[in-house]
Amino acid sequence: MSGRLIVFKVGSSTLVDETGELDLGFVASMCAQIAELRRRGDRVVLVSSGAAAVGRSLLGFDARPSDIPTLQACAAAGQAKLIERYAEVLADDGLSCAQVLLTRGDVVDRTGYLNARTTFERLLELGVVPIVNENDTVSVREFSFGDNDMLGAIVASLIDADLYVILSDIDGLYTANPDSDPSASLIERVERVDTRIAQMAGGTGSSYGTGGMATKVRAGRAMIAAGIPMAICRGRAPRALVDAADGRGRHTLFEGDGMGGHEQARKLWIGLAGLSRGSVTVDAGAARALELEGASLLPVGVTAVEGEFGEGDTVSVLAPDGHLVGRGITRYSSEDLWRVHGLRLDVIARFLPDRADCPVVHRDEMLVF
Known part of the structure; x- marks a missing residue:
């Protein structure tokens, strides 16, 4: 060795x-x-x-x-x-x-x-x-x-x-x-x-x-x-x-x-070095998809939003029981995410067309713990 x-x-x-x-x-x-x-x-x-x-x-x-x-x-x-x-x-x-x-x-x-x-x-x-x-x-x-x-x-x-x-x-x-x-x-x-x-x-x-x-x-x-x-x-x-x-x-x-x-x-820097500006809590299905399938986080899986953050900030992703699932760079501000959390992308596209294919956090910009 x-x-x-x-x-x-x-x-x-x-x-x-x-x-x-x-x-x-x-x-x-x-x-x-x-x-x-x-x-x-x-x-x-x-x-x-x-x-x-x-x-x-x-x-x-x-x-x-x-x-x-x-x-x-x-x-x-x-x-x-x-x-x-x-x-x-x-x-x-x-x-x-x-x-x-x-x-x-x-x-x-x-x-x-x-x-x-x-x-x-x-x-x-x-x-x-x-x-x-x-x-x-x-x-x-x-x-x-x-x-x-x-x-x-x-x-x-x-x-x-x-x-x-x-x-x-x-x-x-x-x-x-x-x-x-x-x-x-x-x-x-x-x-x-x-x-x-x-x-x-x-x-x-x-x-x-x-x-x-x-x-x-x-x-x-x-x-x-x-x-x-x-x-x-x-x-x-x-x-x-x-x-x-x-x-x-x-x-x-x-x-x-x-x-x-x-x-x-880059993922390590996001997950370990970056300062978390807020958190999003996800449902059990979303937590499972993130942890086991390497999926991106979609608005439909978000159940709660904490803190004030902007697009491009680092946020913590929490499971329903509060444990840390991962950290990643959000593509939504906290204000926008409050408006669309829990909704499917096709529904969001009706009033936010520019977000038709936009995950909350893309899997390439998230470190899953």
């Missing part, structure tokens, strides 16, 4: 020790494993949380600040120390690293998305290890990734990775919370994220991190849609990075049945 492109994501709760300080021993172990993977021919991208956690310790805060300016100040101070440490340790193994800070605004724009991909490709060609984090210093809510689990998924899809690994503080997804339920068992493989799987994910488990198992499951759903296998494993297990790359050790693997071909890059 060599020559693959692997994205690792490490969270704050895994990076810091029990005192809230950056665990330098763990960083050294992780970097040594990255170097080992590089020596055998694998290319590695590291998505690293931890800047705000490191910065809050550096600036003398005992608890996580609650106001945005102080959090952003912590992120700015911590990012400098974090990347400095990575650079020092990787240099001992003869490797160079590059800091890549992103906001969602950088990839929502199609040109920005393609520019970011080109930068990653060139860094990897040069033998550099890109170290990615959200640019928390300038992020605002609208353009925030929300958590680095999804940031890692977007990076993995952007660079067409062969594997995405989330290094967590738990072995993977369990049937219940193993801390409170002794009967909980590890789920070794997930082929589809349905309501049952989503309900197994708990909330945030650490005072340092912003995510929990729910965010990891959402990332897993995105990776299944993208055709990229994703593993969740305990980051502090011995040789966790190498074992995850080789499919060994305790972990949960998100991999759809028959995965192998990646979705078109």
Whole structure:
């Protein structure tokens, strides 16, 4: 197993020790494993949380600040120390690293998305290890990734990775919370994220991190849609990075049945990077046609419209029970869709002739999850 492109994501709760300080021993172990993977021919991208956690310790805060300016100040101070440490340790193994800070605004724009991909490709060609984090210093809510689990998924899809690994503080997804339920068992493989799987994910488990198992499951759903296998494993297990790359050790693997071909890059950008401006709920028949038959979404299948959006915006498509079916570019504004939802195209053509053959979302412009 060599020559693959692997994205690792490490969270704050895994990076810091029990005192809230950056665990330098763990960083050294992780970097040594990255170097080992590089020596055998694998290319590695590291998505690293931890800047705000490191910065809050550096600036003398005992608890996580609650106001945005102080959090952003912590992120700015911590990012400098974090990347400095990575650079020092990787240099001992003869490797160079590059800091890549992103906001969602950088990839929502199609040109920005393609520019970011080109930068990653060139860094990897040069033998550099890109170290990615959200640019928390300038992020605002609208353009925030929300958590680095999804940031890692977007990076993995952007660079067409062969594997995405989330290094967590738990072995993977369990049937219940193993801390409170002794009967909980590890789920070794997930082929589809349905309501049952989503309900197994708990909330945030650490005072340092912003995510929990729910965010990891959402990332897993995105990776299944993208055709990229994703593993969740305990980051502090011995040789966790190498074992995850080789499919060994305790972990949960998100991999759809028959995965192998990646979705078109444009679909991935629409589904993962684009900001959803609203949502449309569809009936059971339409949801089934989208999920199983690769159909376009027609107005007759729409039962509800939420939010205000224009033609060309990205919208979320929801099943009757509320689960996310997919995201796509709408060919109707929310106002027009309210007028025609539930109607057949031949009926719509009587008062909107230009929409005689117009689906709400064409299958070529929709990523189905």
